Amino acid sequence: MRELTVVGRPNSGKTMFTLNFASYIGIKTVDVTFRTYDDLITCRHFSIEDAKKELCSSTMHKTKSLQSLILKITLGKTTVNFKLTDTCGIGEKIHQEEKIRRGMAQTIGLMRCADFIFHVIDLSYITKEYINNPSTIDREIYNYGLFRNSYAILANKVDIPFAKENLTQLSSIFPKATIIPISALLSEGLKEVKTCVARNV
Template sequence: MRNCLVIGRTNVGKTIFCINFAEYLGLQRMEVFFQLPDGTTRQRKLDMVSARQELSGTGLHKTRNLQSIQLELPRGKGVRHFKLTDSTGLADGIHPDLEMREAMAQTLQELRHADCILHLVDAKEVQRVGGLQALGALDLQIAELGQRKSGYLCLANKTDLPEGKSGFRLLQKELKGLHLLPISALYRQGFREVKEHVWRLV
């Protein structure tokens, strides 16, 4: 089964994107597979309300391991199956917490093997900071890698906000040639285009 990895800095909206995208594709109850950095796995079944309450939040590093859900992608008379994997938020430099360093290393290892990479960036933060400095070295390295992989798509999140729209335009200007799409993970804007991209890859 092909794997679609959702990656990005902490608090850019990765988990809420995964939950809302799964619901957009018709999922009403999630069976989440947790893959811990030490190699152990566990699973839980959650309804969508519980998933939002338990898996997403505004605190730093809410997601501390890979979290996958298996999804069906319908189109016309066909259906394709794929795995959508949420990941630990990345940060530049060496994190002081060993658990977080291991979780980030797990995310970067998964990046090497993913068939599809959905790279979330905070377009509002890009506008606030005034350019690519908002992304940091890791984001720019992922974007550089993405330019060499057909399965890469950069999702500029929070473009439902005026600052996010301006940030998206800055990204378009400064990241020429990058496959870039404006979305709102919260309000599901741009999800049809994300679905079309994923369909071509899985």
């Protein structure tokens, strides 16, 4: 089974995307498998709504380990199962909390073996300083993603003010990537994501 992973900065909307994408392709309840850095595996069953309430948050680093869903997508007359794995957000700095440092290392480890990488970028994060910074974590992920050739950027939060202007800026700093504008919160742009998933499962 192919594994697609969802990576990006903390708070970019990875968990919201993962759950609302599952809902978009017709899933009503999910079994979320949590895998910690020390390989402790637990599984919980949620309705999508309850999962969003419990697993999404505006506080940083709500997601500290790998959270996988097994989903299925219908392609013509066949149904294909795939794994969609949400991850601990990564940043430039070494975090003071060990659990989060380990979670970030787990994310990087998974990026190396996943079959496809969705890189979520929060459009509200695109400031002048960000654009001029040559060493953001997003640039690192972009360079690695291009090298892997199984990569797309999800430009998230298109529902916020100035999203259009910021999307133009984002396209200019990451010119070689496929960029899909989405609102994970409002489930916008997910048809294009589904087409991308269908090509890569």
